[in-house]
Every structure is written in C-alpha cells, then in structure tokens.
Amino acid sequence: MPIVRIGLIGKTNAGKTTFFNAATLQSAEISSYPFTTKSPNTGIGQAATICVHRELGLKGDNPKNSSCIEGWRMIPVEIVDLPGLIKGASEGRGLGNQFLAVASQSDVLLHVIDASGSIDAEGKIASPGVGDPVADIADIEHELAMWYLHLFSNNIEKVVRLQKGRSATDFADALGESMLGIGVTRDHINQALKKTKLFGDDVENWTESQRMDFAWSLREISKPTLIIANKMDVPEAAKNFLRIRENYRDIIVVPASAESELTLRRAEQTGVIKYSPADERFEIVKGAKLNERQQAALSHITKAILGEYLRTGVQFAINVAAFKLLRMNSVYPVSDMSKFTDKSGNVLPDVFLMRDGSTVTDLANSIHTDLAKGLLYAIDARTGIRLPVEYQLKDRDVLSIVSASKKVVASTPSRKKPAN
Ligand SMILES: Nc1nc2c(ncn2[C@@H]2O[C@H](COP(=O)(O)OP(=O)(O)OP(=O)(O)O)[C@@H](O)[C@H]2O)c(=O)[nH]1
Ligand SMILES: [Mg+2]
Structure with missing residues (x-):
C-alpha cells in the first residue's frame, strides 16, 4: 500500500x-x-477514522493492515521528523x-x-x-520558498533551451523534469502559473519578484x-x-x-x-x-x-x-460481501487510504498488480451494485474486486501490524 x-x-x-x-x-x-x-527520524503513526464495522451492524472486526480501537480504525502513516x-x-x-x-x-x-x-x-x-x-x-x-526559488532559478536556462528546442511540449513539461525529484508535478506547475498569472514561455523575462511569487505558489500548491x-x-x-x-x-x-x-x-x-x-x-x-x-x-x-x-x-x-488536506478516502476491500471478510474469514481485514479521485483500477493496483491486470469490475458490498473500473472511490466504501486473473480476490497478503 x-x-x-x-x-x-x-x-x-x-x-x-x-x-x-x-x-x-x-x-x-x-x-x-x-x-x-x-x-x-522516520516512524509509523496512525490516522484515525471511525471504522465502518458498527455502521454495518458488525460486533467486531479483525484488522490486519491497521488496528481498530474502540470504534476507531487506526491506519498507518509515515511520520518524518x-x-x-x-x-x-x-x-x-x-x-x-x-x-x-x-x-x-x-x-x-x-x-x-x-x-x-x-x-x-x-x-x-x-x-x-x-x-x-x-x-x-x-x-x-x-x-521554504527560497529553496524552491533556487532550484527553479538554477533550471531556467535549461527550461528555455528545452522549450526553444521544442523537445518539451510546454513550460510545465520543461520545468517538470527538473522538479520531479521534489514531488512537483506538471499539474502543480500549471496551477502555480494560473495563480500568479504568469506565462511560462516568457520565463526569461520574469522579474526577481515574479520568480519569487511563482516559487512561493509552487511550494504552497505542491506541499x-x-x-x-x-x-x-x-x-x-x-x-x-x-x-x-x-x-x-x-x-x-x-x-x-x-x-x-x-x-x-x-x-x-x-x-x-x-x-x-x-x-x-x-x-x-x-x-x-x-x-x-x-x-x-x-x-x-x-x-x-x-x-x-x-x-x-x-x-x-x-x-x-x-x-482534510490530502483528502484521502478510507476504502475497505473484502472478498465475501455478505460477511465482509477476506478468504480466511477475517472481518474487514484491510483499509486503504486512497487519494481523492482514485478509481477501482487504482485500488486494484495498490493491492496487487496481478489483480489489476485481470480487473473486471468491483461490487459495492453495501448494495450489491456493480461498479465499473473507472468508478471514483468514496470515503468508507466497502467493496469486492472482481478480477479475471483470480476470480474474486480482494484482500491483501497479511502485513506486519504497525507498532503502537
Ligand atoms: N511546554 C512545552 N514544551 C515543549 C512542548 N513540545 C516540546 N517542548 C520542549 O521544547 C524543547 C524542544 O523540543 P524538541 O522536540 O527537541 O524540538 P525540535 O523542534 O525537534 O528541535 P530541533 O531538533 O532542534 O529542530 C524541549 O525542551 C521540549 O521539552 C510542548 O508541547 N510544551
Ligand atoms: Mg528535533
């Protein structure tokens, strides 16, 4: 995951x-x-969300990749100090x-x-x-903004060269390559351009303060x-x-x-x-x-x-x-939809934090690439409705993934429980 x-x-x-x-x-x-x-320092903490087990009328659950404490599902997250x-x-x-x-x-x-x-x-x-x-x-x-500014300024010549040489389709493409390592995407760059009302093909002529504005926005948007x-x-x-x-x-x-x-x-x-x-x-x-x-x-x-x-x-x-900030959705894959269990009978074994906009395909990929390869559809465990692979996951979804590669597979291999 x-x-x-x-x-x-x-x-x-x-x-x-x-x-x-x-x-x-x-x-x-x-x-x-x-x-x-x-x-x-790197360690594991937990994000807490009300577990779905009570709402589903279940007395308890058997969490594998997370824990459930007094009705709260505790989902591991990495914390870096x-x-x-x-x-x-x-x-x-x-x-x-x-x-x-x-x-x-x-x-x-x-x-x-x-x-x-x-x-x-x-x-x-x-x-x-x-x-x-x-x-x-x-x-x-x-x-923080100054770091972004340095990185950006150091790459301006390269960005101009890439744009002029037409080897990059646009500014976001040209700059994105240099900033990919720090988690800045094309989308972030385009959003920062929009916010600062600057034009990428004119980057050589930006003033110092325009560069700073852009760096500031890019840092806010990307982090x-x-x-x-x-x-x-x-x-x-x-x-x-x-x-x-x-x-x-x-x-x-x-x-x-x-x-x-x-x-x-x-x-x-x-x-x-x-x-x-x-x-x-x-x-x-x-x-x-x-x-x-x-x-x-x-x-x-x-x-x-x-x-x-x-x-x-x-x-x-x-x-x-x-x-709230990352807008993660908690999603529970299961195999047996009537009992909300995996194949071994564990109730609601796993929960995945999926970014807003993620689809059934993304979930299948997070579980196992083999599962994603033969992916057919998912079934909403609450209603029995069939969900297409492009269905966008919602918070607290409980679903079963149906894949041709292994008929119905939905739970993950067991993982180590987070220390708590
Ligand atoms: N009163 C009070 N003191 C705190 C609190 N949190 C941390 N401290 C104190 O603040 C001091 C610095 O705490 P650290 O956690 O080492 O601070 P840091 O931000 O990691 O510091 P660096 O590693 O130097 O960046 C210590 O004396 C802590 O005991 C708090 O919530 N209240
Ligand atoms: Mg410290």
Whole structure:
C-alpha cells in the first residue's frame, strides 16, 4: 500500500521531535539545545477514522493492515521528523542543506511552531513571550520558498533551451523534469502559473519578484501544509494563538501540546492511565499508584489542555492532514460481501487510504498488480451494485474486486501490524 508520508518541519526547538515521539512512540532525542535533530527520524503513526464495522451492524472486526480501537480504525502513516530550520537556512545556516530533498518526499507538511514564544530569533530557549511565533512562521515559509526559488532559478536556462528546442511540449513539461525529484508535478506547475498569472514561455523575462511569487505558489500548491501551534500548555500561548489565526487566515492552524500527548501516551504504556488517542480522553486506572509529579502533570493536562482545547492536538493534526488536506478516502476491500471478510474469514481485514479521485483500477493496483491486470469490475458490498473500473472511490466504501486473473480476490497478503 502506498503509505501517506507526513513531514514535520519548523524552527529548531519548536517541538517537532516531541510531536514525532508522541505520534510514533519512539524515543528520538529531545532537548532544549538548538538543532538537536541532526538527521531525519522516520516512524509509523496512525490516522484515525471511525471504522465502518458498527455502521454495518458488525460486533467486531479483525484488522490486519491497521488496528481498530474502540470504534476507531487506526491506519498507518509515515511520520518524518526533520532537522530544525532557522532564518537563513536556505543560505546554509543551521542544518538546512539536505533539508529540501527530504522534506519534498513528504505528501503533506506539518509546520510546528512554538506558540508560547519560548524560543528567541536564534532558536535558543528563552522566557515565554520573548519569541514571536507570527514572525517565525513567516521566516520558515520564506526559507521554504527560497529553496524552491533556487532550484527553479538554477533550471531556467535549461527550461528555455528545452522549450526553444521544442523537445518539451510546454513550460510545465520543461520545468517538470527538473522538479520531479521534489514531488512537483506538471499539474502543480500549471496551477502555480494560473495563480500568479504568469506565462511560462516568457520565463526569461520574469522579474526577481515574479520568480519569487511563482516559487512561493509552487511550494504552497505542491506541499499542502498545516500549522501546529505547539506548547499551548504554556499560558503565554493563548494570545499568540489568536494572533496566528488572525495573521494566517488561509492556513489551518491546530492548537497542540506535543509534550502533553507524549506524557499521556507514556503513562498509558506504563499502565497508569487508559488513554485512547483517537478520542483524546484518559482515565486513571483504578488502583494505579501515581507519584506527585505524575499527578500534577495529569491534572495540568486536564485543566490547561483538554479543558481549554478539548485535545492535545497531535492525533487531530494527523487526521486533518490525511483527511482534510490530502483528502484521502478510507476504502475497505473484502472478498465475501455478505460477511465482509477476506478468504480466511477475517472481518474487514484491510483499509486503504486512497487519494481523492482514485478509481477501482487504482485500488486494484495498490493491492496487487496481478489483480489489476485481470480487473473486471468491483461490487459495492453495501448494495450489491456493480461498479465499473473507472468508478471514483468514496470515503468508507466497502467493496469486492472482481478480477479475471483470480476470480474474486480482494484482500491483501497479511502485513506486519504497525507498532503502537
Ligand atoms: N511546554 C512545552 N514544551 C515543549 C512542548 N513540545 C516540546 N517542548 C520542549 O521544547 C524543547 C524542544 O523540543 P524538541 O522536540 O527537541 O524540538 P525540535 O523542534 O525537534 O528541535 P530541533 O531538533 O532542534 O529542530 C524541549 O525542551 C521540549 O521539552 C510542548 O508541547 N510544551
Ligand atoms: Mg528535533
């Protein structure tokens, strides 16, 4: 299954690795020194969506490629924690050099910021309120656009040559080749041209500011991004959060406390609380012995985070990234439509995250190329209706794929369960 990849970017010390550890339950190094993360950390987290089993009247299910926790289907996604950025990173400050190559492998970016203003301009920890998160967002967004600008500017001569030599059909074709490696498609390039009202065949004559406009649009279009306003557990963060929302009305901003989520998930691991990340509610396990520090931390989380913002924001941000920004649909292939099982009798064994617009053919391809080769049609398990191969999948579809290569095959070979 092509797995959704979510990249964590942002200024050094904003809390990316804390978010990463909370989401993946790994133990990557966290510290208050700038540039703690030297190379990317990769792990598996989950996107949560209400499972279809209840709606189908089933008592339970037997997930294979995912898990089902209290009615939530937890679907593995890859989370990549990147080295921190700082103003001037695209000019080589900090650890920025290898950044773009890795960041660009992500389908979606979570831009983590310190909403409490506890990091100064240089990325050092300072008293809350000293730093300005609104300026931090602008600085990092500028750095990202600058990377795109450099890459684009370095290729202008080549693009002109390709266009003049008619070996490229158009600008998007000529530029697309150089930017394919960072996930920029022809469609992204055409959308950026449209948005900036620029014409590709005139690229030699673009001014510096037109080039920057184009790079900025291309980065926004090719890498959907949401802002994680982190460290909301610090009192100074509340007013900054309002300022951020006011200044960035076109971007989704999720208030979060990565540290609180990490505390809850670790407490769950040690058995002192029962916590469902998808519901973002916890209860203390009867008879559990909490020390004073744990008690204080949990009551602070209840008051300052769950009481104010309902959730820690970590799981919520992943869900928004997968389902709102990337507009993924969760689709459940089965073999036996009356029981919603695979051939071995597992109920709703697999769920696939499919991009909006994906078809039955795309799903068959994601399951197995052999299945796709002989593909005939699919059947909607709820209604028994036959769906053509070009049918566009909808969220929560449960269907059986019919292929000539193996009569009715619909479930995947079993895969390792994600660690959680
Ligand atoms: N109060 C509070 N502190 C946090 C939160 N998340 C992270 N921190 C603290 O912020 C500091 C930096 O956290 P990291 O997770 O290492 O930050 P980073 O963004 O990965 O930093 P780099 O690797 O240098 O880019 C640490 O002291 C964390 O404990 C949070 O939600 N609330
Ligand atoms: Mg880090």
